[in-house]
Amino acid sequence: MIIVDHLTRKYGSFAAVDDVSFVAQPGRVTGFLGPNGAGKTTTMRVMVGLTPATSGSVTIGGHAYRDIPNPGRHVGVLLDASAQHAGRTGREVLTIGARTMGLPDSRIDEMLELVSLTGPESKRRLRNYSLGMRQRLGIAHALLGDPSVLILDEPANGLDPAGIRWMRGLLKGYADRGGTVLLSSHLLHEVEQIADEMILIGRGRVVAQGDKKSLLQGQAASTLVTSTDNTRLAEVLRAQGIAVTPAGEGLRAECAALDVGRAAAEHGLVLTDLRTGSAGLEDLFLELTASTQREGHPQAATQQGASA
Structure with a gap:
């Protein structure tokens, strides 16, 4: 379980994340939805200890991430599929991860097969990977330690339609086995098909949360x-x-x-x-975050970098 409690992260006077609270439950896929610059990535960076919170807290399984021993065995993380060293091969990336976590080398082959990276592909340097291949490798790395919690930031980026369908099935099956999945995206239609619970965020603040049915209740009939x-x-x-x-x-x-x-x-x-x-989820979201959209709010463009 992930508990985000009144989380705030400020850069000077600008609040990239502003008093955000929500819970991601075991056995469920929680979609963390918002336009680019809404505060999704900043929230996730705070979760895994890469960015300090200004106030508030995040616990995963009752602990702050920094206090979890061998965290990769408990929390799988994918924040940036291009963050790995470009000169390493895919197999080398997974080998380093496996040895850091104390896992057998057999786990590497299991993960490569799971994400459909072939033997020759696993021996290629990451600089020669497509974005879709990097995403698959990043998902393999997140799952390497067989964690009970997954935190994934825009994992569908770069995947073709078949890859997106594969990812949906993978994550749904993971949640069905009792895992906790927090999935951020600006691709509302894709998350709508898999998420049990949705957190809608705009300009650093949660504007709505609940399952699809509860979110759409009260919308005008058309x-x-x-x-x-x-x-x-x-x-x-x-x-x-x-x-x-x-x-x-x-x-x-x-x-x-x-x-x-x-x-x-x-x-x-x-x-x-x-x-x-x-009105569907996308219509509802655009209505709730109208003032935070780049097209509708000039400040959104200037704040994009700080609050991705």
Whole structure:
């Protein structure tokens, strides 16, 4: 279990992480979601002792990371897949890790096979690895000590669609066996498919948390509809005070499906598609963090580096 308790990290007067609190539970994948510069990486660096907290605390299994003996056997960490020495081979990276943790060399081959790095690939220098290969190696290193907790920062970066699907299955299986997974990303759609719990952060502060169902409760109902005359249908709905916007080949109407069907029937309009289209996680997140998005807030660009 990871417990983050009123964590704050300041750089001068700027709070990269501002009074953040949440819990990542065993047996669950917790998604830590936010735009670039939201404070995700800074929070994770504090978790593993790379950046000191200004105030607040983080415990993993009841202990501060620095107090965990042989931490790689308890906490697997991937913060930057490109941080390893570029002149080493993939096998050398895992060999150093295994020997540091007191693991047998057989564990190296197990991890290479797990992440689908072949024998020849494992003997190549990291400078010749693609980003996707570095991510796979980083995941192998994080899992090397068979830890009970995983802390992964943007692990899907550089992975192709097959690699992302593989990673989802790997992490879901890990959590199903009782492991704790904290997964940060700005790829909301990908995390939405795997996370049991989601922490939404913007400009260093938690703006919402919970499972998908609880996060989306209370969102305004909307309907996706397509008709043989979308222009006329939009006119009819707007005349009744219903907000309508284009959506794919049809329209999104901010009302219940019943209201759309009734309006279409009254005016003899034929519908070819009618379904609930409530706002998804991405819509909710963009709404909650509107002032922190780079496009919507000039300061976000200047604060990007300090609060990644």
